[in-house]
Amino acid sequence: MGEAAVPSWRLSRKLVRDRQSGRVQELTELEPSSAEWEVSEVAFALPTAPSLGIELSEVTGEVIISGEGTKLTQSIVFVTALVPGGNAARLGACAPGDTIIAVGSGLGDVVNTEGANYEATVRAIGAIAAEHDEITLVAKRLVRRSVARVTAVLPGGGEATVLAFEGENLRMALIRQGIVSINDDRAQRYDGKGSGNCGGNGVCCTCVVSVLDGAQFLNERTRSERQLLRKVARWRQSCRARVQIGRSEAAGPVDIRVQLGPRSPPPAAGSAPGS
Secondary structure (H helix, E strand, O other), X not given: OOOOOOOOEEEEEXXXXXXXXXXXXXXXXXXXXXXXXXXXXXXXXXXXXXOOXXXXXXXXXXXXXXXXXXXXXXXXXXXXXXXXXXXXXXXXXXXXXXEXXXXXXXXXXEEEOOOOOHHHHHHHHHHHHOOOOEEEEEEEEEEEOOEEEEEEEOOOOOEEEEEEEOOOEHHHHHHXXXXXXXXXXOXXXXXXXXXXXXXXXXXXXXXXXXXXXXXXXXXXOOHHHHHHOOOOOOEEEOOOOEEOOOHHHOOOOEEEEEEEOOOOOXXXXXXXXXX
């Protein structure tokens, strides 16, 4: 919805069941429209006089309630600019692209504005600004995720390179970008006799990769990995490995290099590669 004007935000409206009461509630959330972004929630206080010094705009569109397919018109209200010399620009707390999800006075009276339209958002801000010298705004802000350039050495020869974002599962990142030959059917299974794979549940151990470079950009091995793969330190279950770069590396892609199918027995003498 409105992606030409707001390329990075998406409004998600879902029906969720409260675990305690059992009641179905409607939940509206702003989320990134692309995997390259993640959400950071910030809160800042601004003097209300002479004005906050922020310009807001609204984008509307249809969203689908998960599970029902019902289309409803919803809105995203976001900060488009800061007034030069205004309170927001002077204090440097707010930024264009921020979406105001809650408004309060700091005294406990908080109004939820996530998914609210322009009129409702401005009304909530105005009501608190009229009664208080300072207003607290809670905003969602998009932060670019750190990214890794993952080069996979394929079992039959050749290489393929994909991008994986901070926190992303290595196996799913490879599959998402077309590398489907991750699971090695010839490798010894750890879940008894069977076929196929365990779907990323960490029990068949056919998705093992050998990390040739960049192991420091992956999470530590889980306890089950350490037990199953104790003979080779650089082996990882790709379904348990996640990209873990950290903010210090956010300036550009880091490199990870993995070998697919390292547990597969070597081909018989005289056989063609991949046969």
